Amino acid sequence: MDVSKVRKDFHILEKRVRGKPIIYFDSACMALKPKQVIDAVNSYYNDFTACHGRSVHYFSAQTTEKYIEAHRKVERFIGAKENEVVFTKNCTEAINLVANGLKWEKGDRVITTKMEHNSNLIPWMKLAKERGVVHDYVEVDNEGKLDIEDLNAKLETKTKLVSLVYTSNVTGATLNASEVAKICHDAGAMLLLDGAQAVPHMKVDVKKTGVDFLAFSGHKMLGPSGTGALYGRLDLLKGMNQFIVGGETVKNTMLSSWEAEDSPAKFEAGLQDYAGMLGFGAAADYLMRLGMEEVHSYEKKLARKLYDGLKAIPQVTNIYGPSNPEERSALASFTLKGMNPQEVALILDESANIFVRSGMHCCHLYHQDVIHEMHGTIRPSLYIYNTDEELDKFFDALRNIAALA
Ligand SMILES: Cc1ncc(COP(=O)(O)O)c(C=O)c1O
Missing domain, CATH: 3.90.1150.10 (Aspartate Aminotransferase, domain 1)
Structure with missing residues (x-):
């Protein structure tokens, strides 16, 4: 390079x-933006400002095409299949989407470390407080590395989800995603990785590692501020409850019910940050080119x-x-x-x-x-x-x- x-x-x-x-x-907080990303953002405002998927005119068709293309680029960047990436405004929202979208029962367990960013702690604490979910902690050693033995010990039948930081924003330690995914799956639990500090810096392949969910930020990988994404296996996204609902999230509305859209639209409520997401796609492109x-x-x-x-x-x-x-x-x-x-x-x-x-x-x-x-x-x-x-x-x-x- x-x-x-x-x-x-x-x-x-x-x-x-x-x-x-x-x-x-200070790139772990906010990465700088290359010209290519800023150009992509500006192109939305200069060349075809419109809503996606609604109107039939030229500007709207352009917005729809580029917005879908941005999804494809981000999917490709992490090795996901079509429609497995939901755009969010940041990594925090992506984690909250899983916390609010999965169907929890009282007594279900979630495991995190104590090393998590607040974004991967508070959603589970809130769930514990409001829904009777049990939030447990797995140990990390004094170098910030995950204690695999303790993870094995903490996993039990009621563990529904393990949600861990992929690369820590404090210690910089990176866990072995494939190994952890296998351990979780063998115990019948799903694995969510907080990839905010991993995805911008190394080749991440969601299929090879076998993670169930991956949350990350666009703004930490050269994308515009206020962009992020959730990867979820398509069958899991399909089974999840909607989180924020309204325009774009439904196929049809009846007197007292609605027919939800498919993923990712069912989670992307209202008009979106189209300019930002085109920039996010351009950032993925830029990194893939490097x-x-x-x-x-x-x-x-x-x-x-x-x-x-x-x-x-x-x-x-x-x-x-x-x-x-x-x-x-x-x-x-x-x-x-x-x-x-x-x-x-x-x-x-x-x-x-x-x-x-x-x-x-x-x-x-x-x-x-x-x-x-x-x-x-x-x-x-x-x-x-x-x-x-x-x-x-x-x-x-x-x-x-x-x-x-
Ligand atoms: C490890 C980690 N997780 C989550 C976040 C939150 O990211 P966002 O601000 O995109 O929600 C950060 C931000 O610094 C982070 O470093």
């Missing part, structure tokens, strides 16, 4: 802030350099995640001795135009209950447009800040 060529597609990287270039290390194996191996190099560089700074304490560099992602959560993470992030921003995230990263339970970092951690997260040189500047800036403590 030619990173200098890639960077040319991201015009925002030419921006100067306080008269200097920027270093964007090749996800290429993306992954480039990021592995960044991950190693990030880890080695952090380890070489004596004041860097507690670098969370796998100790084996091969198992790490191009993100790291750490603390700097004697410094508040928020303060470090602010100084990185103001002194060096380096943008990182600090705090609990929406994983309050993990920070408070497991790693006991009550002020959170500092988290640089990298993507295809980041470089070795940027990492060197980051380490220099960090050394300067460490000297202040």
Whole structure:
């Protein structure tokens, strides 16, 4: 992968802030957008703004065609079949769709880890509170890796769903999806993976891994803000209750009932973010053109350099995640001795135009209950447009800040 060529597609990287270039290390939160994605968004507004599937005129036909095409691109990106991808506004909505769409009985069990993003915790807590579903936790080890033995022990006949983070947004640990899917299926449970931090960074194939559901965000994989998707096996989507209902979700309406549409329309209520979804499709296209194996191996190099560089700074304490560099992602959560993470992030921003995230990263339970970092951690997260040189500047800036403590 030619990173200098890639960077040319991201015009925002030419921006100067306080008269200097920027270093964007916050892609786990929001990825930057290449020109190709922005062009796809603009084309909807400039060339054929309309509703999809309703009117018969040219603009509407164009919108319908491109919106369906965007589904096909995202399906292809993760190896799904036609109509197995439902567009949502983010990964959170995709998980909520499963929580609200599956048919639960009192006493059914759901298993997550304590390392989940709030998006993959609160929907299950709410279900437990309101519907009598039992929410249990499977352990992760001190590197953030799933404890397979504990998973085997926790699975029981009433376990309906196991819902786990695929790649953690705190530790960067990635689970073995095929292995976990097999264990869940052998025990009669379904597996949902929160792929927000996995799908943008490696080749994910839902059929090869055998996951039942995969939730992910478009905005973390170069797509427009406010885009996401749920993959679900077609037979499962078919059996699920509708979540938000209204226009587009029905074939017909009678006096006191309605005939639901097929998937994905039955879940995509009302007019959609057509521009955003065309951009989402363009993002999938962009990454497929680069090749996800290429993306992954480039990021592995960044991950190693990030880890080695952090380890070489004596004041860097507690670098969370796998100790084996091969198992790490191009993100790291750490603390700097004697410094508040928020303060470090602010100084990185103001002194060096380096943008990182600090705090609990929406994983309050993990920070408070497991790693006991009550002020959170500092988290640089990298993507295809980041470089070795940027990492060197980051380490220099960090050394300067460490000297202040
Ligand atoms: C692991 C993980 N899951 C879920 C989410 C939520 O994603 P979204 O904001 O697209 O709903 C995030 C966002 O940071 C995440 O990192």
